Amino acid sequence: MILSDADLTALYLTLKLALASTIILLALGTPFAWWLARTRWRYKFFIEAMIALPLVLPPTVLGFYLLLLLGANGPLSAIGAAPLAFTFSGLVIGSVIYSMPFVIQPLHDAFQAIGKRPLEVAATLRASPWDRFLTIALPLARPGFITASVLGFAHTIGEFGVVLMIGGNIPGQTQVLSIAIYDHVESLDYASAHWLSGALIILSFIMLVMVYASNRRFRVFKI
Amino acid sequence: MSLDISFNLQREDFAMHVELTLPETGVTAIFGPSGSGKTTLLRAIAGLENIFDSKVIFKGQCWQSKSSFVPTHLRPIGYVFQEPSLFPHLSIKQNLEYGLTRVVEKDRRVSLANAVELLDIDHLLRRQPHTLSGGEQQRVAIARALAVSPLLLLMDEPLSSLDNKLKQEILPYLESLHRELTIPVIYVSHATDEVARLADTLVILKAGEILGSGPIQDMLTRLDLPLSHRHDAETLIHGTVITTDPEFGLTSMACGDLVFTVAGNTLASGTNARLRIAAQDVSLTLKKQTGTSIQNIFPATVVELQTENHAQIMVKLQLGDFPLLARLTRKSVEELAIKPGMQVYAQIKSVAVLA
Numbered sequence: 001m002i003l004s005d006a007d008l009t010a011l012y013l014t015l016k017l018a019l020a021s022t023i024i025l026l027a028l029g030t031p032f033a034w035w036l037a038r039t040r041w042r043y044k045f046f047i048e049a050m051i052a053l054p055l056v057l058p059p060t061v062l063g064f065y066l067l068l069l070l071g072a073n074g075p076l077s078a079i080g081a082a083p084l085a086f087t088f089s090g091l092v093i094g095s096v097i098y099s100m101p102f103v104i105q106p107l108h109d110a111f112q113a114i115g116k117r118p119l120e121v122a123a124t125l126r127a128s129p130w131d132r133f134l135t136i137a138l139p140l141a142r143p144g145f146i147t148a149s150v151l152g153f154a155h156t157i158g159e160f161g162v163v164l165m166i167g168g169n170i171p172g173q174t175q176v177l178s179i180a181i182y183d184h185v186e187s188l189d190y191a192s193a194h195w196l197s198g199a200l201i202i203l204s205f206i207m208l209v210m211v212y213a214s215n216r217r218f219r220v221f222k223i
Numbered sequence: 224m225s226l227d228i229s230f231n232l233q234r235e236d237f238a239m240h241v242e243l244t245l246p247e248t249g250v251t252a253i254f255g256p257s258g259s260g261k262t263t264l265l266r267a268i269a270g271l272e273n274i275f276d277s278k279v280i281f282k283g284q285c286w287q288s289k290s291s292f293v294p295t296h297l298r299p300i301g302y303v304f305q306e307p308s309l310f311p312h313l314s315i316k317q318n319l320e321y322g323l324t325r326v327v328e329k330d331r332r333v334s335l336a337n338a339v340e341l342l343d344i345d346h347l348l349r350r351q352p353h354t355l356s357g358g359e360q361q362r363v364a365i366a367r368a369l370a371v372s373p374l375l376l377l378m379d380e381p382l383s384s385l386d387n388k389l390k391q392e393i394l395p396y397l398e399s400l401h402r403e404l405t406i407p408v409i410y411v412s413h414a415t416d417e418v419a420r421l422a423d424t425l426v427i428l429k430a431g432e433i434l435g436s437g438p439i440q441d442m443l444t445r446l447d448l449p450l451s452h453r454h455d456a457e458t459l460i461h462g463t464v465i466t467t468d469p470e471f472g473l474t475s476m477a478c479g480d481l482v483f484t485v486a487g488n489t490l491a492s493g494t495n496a497r498l499r500i501a502a503q504d505v506s507l508t509l510k511k512q513t514g515t516s517i518q519n520i521f522p523a524t525v526v527e528l529q530t531e532n533h534a535q536i537m538v539k540l541q542l543g544d545f546p547l548l549a550r551l552t553r554k555s556v557e558e559l560a561i562k563p564g565m566q567v568y569a570q571i572k573s574v575a576v577l578a
Contacts, residue, residue, distance in 0.1 A: 117304065117306075117308050118308065118310060120271055120295070120304075121302075121304065121308045121310070122296075122310075122321070123270075123271070123294070123295040123296045124269060124271075124295055124296075124300060124301065124302035124322075124368070124371075125296075125321050125322030125325060125367065125368075125371055126296050126297075126322055126325035126326060126371055127296055127321075127322075127325060128296050129294075129296075131296075131325075135321075136310065139312045140310075140311070140312060142312075
């Protein structure tokens, strides 16, 4: 085997992290993006700016504050919660915040693109608000969900700064692919870095090919 | 009365003050130029527009007032929007079933088969919405609204997004709807030809205020309302086919005590139809003319005159039980000394039958 056990563990951990983050982001992001797309609240731009923050901040800044928040001396520990820094759960929290705009934005755009009309039509056809959301809004926003899932997943795989700040480099717990590659390069083990990086490229490419093939209208760059 | 509505709305750019009682049966057209608030009024009846100072009472049930609001999906309405707005992710059949399956069994009075047959869309059921023409899509949208067995059907300019050819294609379906279903319909339109063919009652709206409302024959011929002064001002008369004359291709129609002779003989005797007479096509004589090519000449009484411009005067006549408009030149009116109360003969050059 060309990839070492440690590398395979890092790969597995990375996929697990990306999957967990994407699922949590979709669960949280769907109602939130729905609300954002439909609210007429005049200060919603504050919320929008806040969600977009991770796009412009260096990941280290975000990681630094998360470290303070989740660390052993942080406010969460003060109220009795176990410290989450340097744990897998801590990584998931960091990823969710860091990848938030990549999931919310496409969902928001997809919901907005539907417009009021199909939902009004459904209302005149006796569909309750929940019913309209499930049978009209969700199916019509399908391209947005695919974009959001792929972007959220891919962005989490590529994450480095936040992980380094709040997760450190504990094999099997917080050592993800990007950090393992960094480790190999640091120790001048370029061959291992090559294999791991190559595997990541192929994996990402296969993922995108499958998505594009299954949905011709899908556009990853239109966010 | 079946529908009592009152809306008071004051927005920055638009105000609406409407008090209206609409009849239990037939088609009520809400007619007015764009921006007059027709669509807002219709949407408010459906509960799609939230107007605080409002009241909608349908057959004794309060749909909304200052203190209560029944959401759209709980109102027994059908709604046809300006654009077909079919759900793109569902097939035609699934579109039709969307509303139907959400109606409890005991309230289903219109079956899917009825709706499909009425709009003649049986051959489209397996197709996807985007493969249909605009006219076909709108027919599906109408059938979809009927399939929820509405107690009140609301239609917002269902033909306005279609070109004239498609319009002519759909109008017959709307007319058969009118004949075969007993559902009261509120039909928003700014097109006089649609209104003349479909409406029984007319509400004329302008800038959020009602100018007049009542039976369509009256609304078309009231000289204080704008419809009698359009270049295509016209009179509608209800009639029944009594005999047809295949030799000359003519049909005799009884309208009250009068018998009109009209061209064409496609209607079976006993059929009810509307006759449309353009004010342009009516001329007056003081004595009954003989040796004329005009078939329809009836004694009439002058009711009212109104000068339209320097050259023309609109004359309202009483023809048996019906009002009739005649557009004359001012010169003729002066030469014949036409005055209210005068007995004259109305010569009607052409009559169109609206089936």
